Amino acid sequence: MRVLYTWICILITVCAATAGDVLVALAMRRIGDLGDLRRHKGWLAMLLRVLTSGVLFGGIFFMTIAFFSNLVGLSWADLSLMGPASAALTYITNAIAARFFLKEVVSPRRWIATGFVFFGVVILTHT
């Protein structure tokens, strides 16, 4: 049963982390280049624009869920399982989500790069 709970935690962590990253990316795309905003509108207007973005806080909410789900998972499973499963898998799911939800052009080179990073993170977190 504990194995099932662990995998449910991994699933929740990966989904929540991906949703968080996608929502933060979407929010920042809507807000626009922060450097440009600061130069043209000033610090205060830029901060106001960031802090009034509901999508951004939605993203942070999902990131928080991912953080606590990861913590709960760590209390049941070893880091050698939770680490690669949650950290590395998120790279793959983020690339997929970016392709379909953010309509980014994920070229074969980006897929290969994501694959290399995935295996690298698996090795790093497993050792």
Add this chain to the structure above:
Amino acid sequence: MMLFGASGDALLSRGMKQSGSIDVHHLGDLFSVISNPYVLLGIVALLAFMWSYMTALSFADLSFVMPATAASYVLMTLLSIFWLHEHVGPERWSGILFIVIGVGLVAGEPWRTGDPPAAIAGPDAEEQIANVRDASNGDEIKIGTNEAGIGGAKADGAREGR
């Protein structure tokens, strides 16, 4: 991002090692841990990391930013060797090699791709486009777009009608 992410993790790790393990039945001890200067600095560094992450996403793709910033694992490993004096074996070095290759591959890619910003930007896009119109003078300001999409909506100052 890489600097703040790696240093934040390393500072938190050092602070938590100094403070000792926390019993799940005494979660109140977490507050005493926060008073540790390394933990405090780690939290500040991770807040700075979040701001850098948001800034990067404001002009670059998620599928570009994620693999590119995985280089923080390399920096974190170097910090753990030289600052935390941890042993890093050949397996971890091979993991770092994979990440370096991945980061190298993504480095030559364009920062931003995909649909025109208006397709995904929603109501904020109209507001941003309206912002670059100089309403007080009624002058048209040419909107310069670059590959950064909506982030690149700049008032170039190419005024017409004068």
